[in-house]
Amino acid sequence: MSLKLRNALIGLGIAVVAVFLCYSCVAGNYNTLVSIEEEVDSQWAQVENQYQRRFDLIPNLVATVKKYAQHESDVYVQVSEARAKAGGVTKIDSELLNDPEKLDQYQKAQDSLGGALQRLLSITENYPELKADKNFLALQDELEGTENRISIERKRYNDAARRFNTKIRQFPTVLMANNWGFKSKAYFTAAENAKTAPKVEF
DSSP, X not given: OOHHHHHHHHHHHHHHHHHHHHHHHXXXXXXXXXXXXXXXXXXXXXXXXXXXXXXXXHHHHHHHHHXXXXXXXXXXXXXXXXXXXXXXXXXXXXXXXXXXXXXXXXHHHHHHHXXXXXXXXXXXXXXXXXXXXXXXXXHHHHHHHHXXXXXXXHHHHHHHHHHHHHXXXXXXXXXXXXXXXXXXXXXOOXXXXXXSOOOOOO
């Protein structure tokens, strides 16, 4: 084999290895971003599921409370209005997770509904018969469990969003992420009144 041919084969081998390494790097980063973004979307679906569960519990809860506390109409109006407002943004396309303003709007509607529910539940102190009603107690337990799951799923969503946002800012992924259309995800934040714990007694 001539020296010229051998050098050509070595050069070709180096070029093939370089192309393969470059392809592996690009494909690996792209596939990783797709996987992490799917994880974010999956966690977002879990957040939505829990908010929907809470949304669905409200009519039964209000109907049960109304049987015993008919004179609390202003509270029912607040819950109804907050539920209607939250219902308008119950489902958000996962593409809008790239928009912090839209997520903030969603969060405010849900926080408003949560506050209205706290006011509804706080009136039970005035109605001992209501506090003893089995249907009410079961609904209250379901609602408390749902609120806990909402908190857990929001944290999991934030964790997944943080992993994704970190990945698209790391080198060399940052060089490719924008070209591929990957944008940072918005986070859930603590409610403005979260620093002061609500005093609600059941």
